[in-house]
Amino acid sequence: MMPKKKRKTKIKKTKTKSKTEVKISEKKSLSLNSDEKPEIKKIKKQPTEKRVYNLKDFVVYPKHGVGKIIAVEKAKIGEIDIQFYKIFIEKEKLTLTVPINQQSKLRPISSINQINKCVSILKTKPKIKRTMWSRRAQEYDQKINSGKIYELAEVVKDLNKNTDIIADQSYSERQLFEKAYERLKSEFEAVLKTSPEDVQKKMDKALGRVQIAEISE
Numbered sequence: 001m002m003p004k005k006k007r008k009t010k011i012k013k014t015k016t017k018s019k020t021e022v023k024i025s026e027k028k029s030l031s032l033n034s035d036e037k038p039e040i041k042k043i044k045k046q047p048t049e050k051r052v053y054n055l056k057d058f059v060v061y062p063k064h065g066v067g068k069i070i071a072v073e074k075a076k077i078g079e080i081d082i083q084f085y086k087i088f089i090e091k092e093k094l095t096l097t098v099p100i101n102q103q104s105k106l107r108p109i110s111s112i113n114q115i116n117k118c119v120s121i122l123k124t125k126p127k128i129k130r131t132m133w134s135r136r137a138q139e140y141d142q143k144i145n146s147g148k149i150y151e152l153a154e155v156v157k158d159l160n161k162n163t164d165i166i167a168d169q170s171y172s173e174r175q176l177f178e179k180a181y182e183r184l185k186s187e188f189e190a191v192l193k194t195s196p197e198d199v200q201k202k203m204d205k206a207l208g209r210v211q212i213a214e215i216s217e
Contacts, residue, residue, distance in 0.1 A: 051103060053085060058109045058190040061096060062147030064089045065183040066109065066190050091186055109190050110149050118153040118184065122206035126158040133172070140176050149187060155180040160207045 053059060057069045067087035075082050085103070087096040098106060110118075129136055140159065143151040159177035161169055169177065181203070188199045 051106075051108075053103070053106070053108075059085075059087060059106045060109060060147055060149075060187065061087060061089070061098070061106060063145050064092060064094060064096065066090075066186040067096065070095070091182060105147075107147055109187055112191065114149060115188060115191050118149055118188075119202070119206045121150060121153040122157050122160075122203065124157060126160060127154075133170070137172055137176060140180070144176070144180050144183065149184070152180055152184050152187075156184055156203075157207070160209070 053069050053072075055069055055072065058066055059069060060066055067089040069085050070088045071086040073084060073086060075084070083100045085098045085100065085106075087098060087106075088094070089096065140155050143155050146152075156177065159169075159173055159180065161177075185196070185199055185203060188203065189196055192199060192202075
């Protein structure tokens with residue numbers, strides 16, 4: 001009889017985890033299994049922003065335009081001390097109360113350089129869009145309420161008809177033009193510190209409206 005061949009037994013090599021791997025896995029399992037929630041501490045004081053406005057400073061509130069800070073007051077709501085600005089909007093005879101920690105809605109009035117750039121925008125040709133008026137009116141309204149002075153100047157320039165004759169503009173066009181014009185004018189007045197009449201002359205000259213006024217006279 002032939003001698004039986006011995007079967008070779010294969011030995012499987014198993015990788016052993018290093019100590020560091022074991023520690024990491026343990027940490028992961030602990031973090032997954034832990035149901036502990038971080039403690040939420042009550043805010044006792046109102047968070048503040050870097051910008052600080054003072055009494056009698058002019059600021060711009062996007063939806064209402066230029067206003068003047070008439071008071072900086074404090075109040076306590078629950079356990080939180082709140083500071084807020086009282087802002088008077090001259091054109092609308094409106095007083096706004098704006099918490100200091102929400103002053104991102106405010107911006108300081110423009111610089112002389114920005115006003116000069118606005119004048120150069122007013123001098124450019126209006127952009128004529130072929131889209132429906134309802135869509136354009138919505139875009140103009142968004143620009144007016146954006147609080148951005150260059151966008152405001154663009155609306156005034158695009159809706160300017162170089163004339164005061166009502167027949168040359170639709171009612172909604174004229175309303176938007178006047179809203180943008182008055183808001184831009186009030187910022188010009190605050191920055192340039194001149195009379196409303198002088199500001200109007202400056203704006204009308206840039207828009208080419210002065211020539212028509214002279215001809216009608």
